[in-house]
Amino acid sequence: MGSIEIELFTTLDLVGQAPGGPDEDPIGFPFGGWQAPLLDDVAGEQVAAAYEGTDALLLGRRTYDIFAAFWPHQEGGPDDDFAALFNRIPKYVASRGKPDLSWAGSAQLGPDLAAAVREVRDRHEHVKVVGSLGLVQTLLREKLFDRLDLWVHPIVLGVGKSVFDGGAVPTNLALLEPPAASPAGTVLLRYGLADGTPATGDMAAADRGVSAADQTD
Secondary structure, eight states, X not given: OOEEEEEEXXXXXXXXSOOSOTTSSOTTOTTXXXXXXXXXXXXXXXXXXXXXXXXXXXXXXXXXXXXXXXXXGOTTSTTHHHHHHHHHSOEEEEOSSOOOOOSTTEEEOOSOHHHHHHHHHHHOSEEEEESOHHHHHHHHHHTOOSEEXXXXXXXXXXXXXXXXXXXXXXXXXXXXXOOEEOTTSOEEEEEEEESSOOOOOOTTSTXXXXXXXXXOO
């Protein structure tokens, strides 16, 4: 079984809408392209490293349409590595409509999204979910992911679609590696899905911070 890996750019208030440009998702959102002023070489290297070994993309309809209009024309340009990768590997699209699947290697997921995502995970090793906030929210609610990479940028917008706009469920996550900051102040947080649901406790308890395994009679 492979791994479903979500890659997201967010603000400190977890807005993930339209980081790439003003035309990406402009309706009612005045900050399209908010990520561009905060890009630096360190963050760029982090993103490139995150895609090493990727053998499939899992995309929502809007993100797919943007990618399909852009990446087939970028080979040989400054983003050649990403273009060659995205153009070569299979693309799976979550949509209730009828997307144009003319981008080579594209296929639409079936109506049972959970079952379709599990089939994709069984078929590939490293499946990347890029952008696609509506799809991401579904995967988070259903716990249909294995890794969550968040590039948290040092701005607060106060408006826009949030990572958890569609609701959330109690979920445990495990930090997979130490947070890594870029010179511009963007922090990469890499989490893996963990078992169980969040526990509760009493900060006034004498044994707070002591696990059951560490307690003795």
